[in-house]
Amino acid sequence: MRRDVFQAIADPIRRDIIELLAIETLSVNKVVEKFEISRPAISKHLKILNECGIIDFNKVGRERLCLIQPKKLIPAFLWIKQYNKLWEDRIDSFENYLNKVQTEKNNKDE
Template identity: 55%
Template sequence: MRRDVFQAIADPTRREIIHLIAHQTLNLNAIADQFEVSRPAISQHIKILTECGLVTITQKGRDRYCKIEFKKLQEVSKWIEQYRNFWTNKLDALEKHLNQKDK
């Protein structure tokens, strides 16, 4: 199954994992320790993040470290931006209309 970045960020646990590794590269155990769900569940979340290209895993000795790939998040930002522009224009037009009505 081909996954995309929007599927990855749809889940709150995956968003929290992204938040955790956005600040520092962490090994799988350090990530799993932050959650009350099982380690296999966290591994599945990380697998989805990896499939979407949001996370890369590197092996250092016996540990596997997760690193965020910020460039992939630009896809979400671009998608949101089109709606931000749309609503900004609509709200600016409403403000203009209300200001004219008050005069």
């Protein structure tokens, strides 16, 4: 069972949970209220997020407050970030080729 940040953020509900907890710390039930799925389903998502360190639990009375540990997103951020030079600089040869062909065609048509 892989349990890493990439797998954690692959699920759209878990991404939504992260978005909620980035705004404010919420109890489990407060998180549940924001979604259509059952409490156990949310509970499992929270467990996965917890297992890869993205959220921590803080027990207060009978509530468990879920608080985000945003630093755990950094490895995923850095992995993608290494390509930003590529997507900013790259002259995409195929697109370039298409553009060239298109331009030549247009010139011929005129």
